[in-house]
Amino acid sequence: MSQRTALITGASAGIGATFARFLAAEGYNLLLVARREERLRELAQELTAAHGIRCDVFAADLTDPAAPAAIIDFADRQGLTIDFLVNNAGLSGKSKFVDAPWKELAGEIQLMITAVTELAHRVAPGMKARGWGRIINLSSIAAFAPPGESLLYTGIKSYVLNISQSLDMELKPYGVHVTALCPGFTWSEFHDVMGTRDTTNKFPDFLWQQPEEVVKEGYEAVMKGKPFCVPGKVNKAIAASMRPVPESVRYLLGKTFNPFK
């Protein structure tokens, strides 16, 4: 494969770090982003040595509205062309809505809605012009689930599922595939950060996936041009049971009967 470059946000842990290992093994050069720069540098060193790829790192806090522009500016200065974007960085707060400071809620929205949308908007024109691009946006099985009390998370991930399909409809004719990847419970640091590890540790094994399984299925989905992917049989069954109209039919309906096109 030609030396394509993938930008991965949230590459310092969990699913993002797993995407970095997977895409490096596939021969992609990488630009890794997260706040914990030391972890990114260690991973970059590991992947450069193992696969002979180029791996740049850029430390950024994606709750900062200036971060997406700074990341792309860094890529431009390094001469990196972004062919593959994995919008992965994310977390879930769990405070009561009225008790959470606005700064915390605004940070969640900036991190998982605005930054995700802005990064896609900044890289998609180049992908379209070159006739090839891949964007994976991390949604969640939560997007199919009923809203969780006090959580912005289910609403945020529903937005990501929805907008990914809209972008896919617009960009697929130009060789750019966009996929919303919607994992269920996945082993990572997510529940440690959320403070829910004690509760989730009691969940049965069959509900959990390793990040490697999620990443492989997500990668295959975006390469095949699937607009969304719920990885794993159990998660697929859970997601299907939540929606009377299957998501694939909703996508077709949305694509076919849009009077505003």
Ligand SMILES: NC(=O)c1ccc[n+]([C@@H]2O[C@H](COP(=O)([O-])OP(=O)(O)OC[C@H]3O[C@@H](n4cnc5c(N)ncnc54)[C@H](OP(=O)(O)O)[C@@H]3O)[C@@H](O)[C@H]2O)c1
């Ligand atoms: N694990 C699950 O069960 C699960 C299920 C469905 C969906 N997801 C989604 O999958 C994605 C990855 O989650 P994960 O499970 O891999 O969690 P994780 O292990 O906690 O990793 C989260 C990543 O996001 C980065 N991040 C968090 N806040 C950031 C910020 N303000 N600026 C920049 N980077 C930030 C973290 O890096 P730093 O802390 O170094 O900044 C870390 O690299 C998330 O979008 C999550 O919503 C996870």
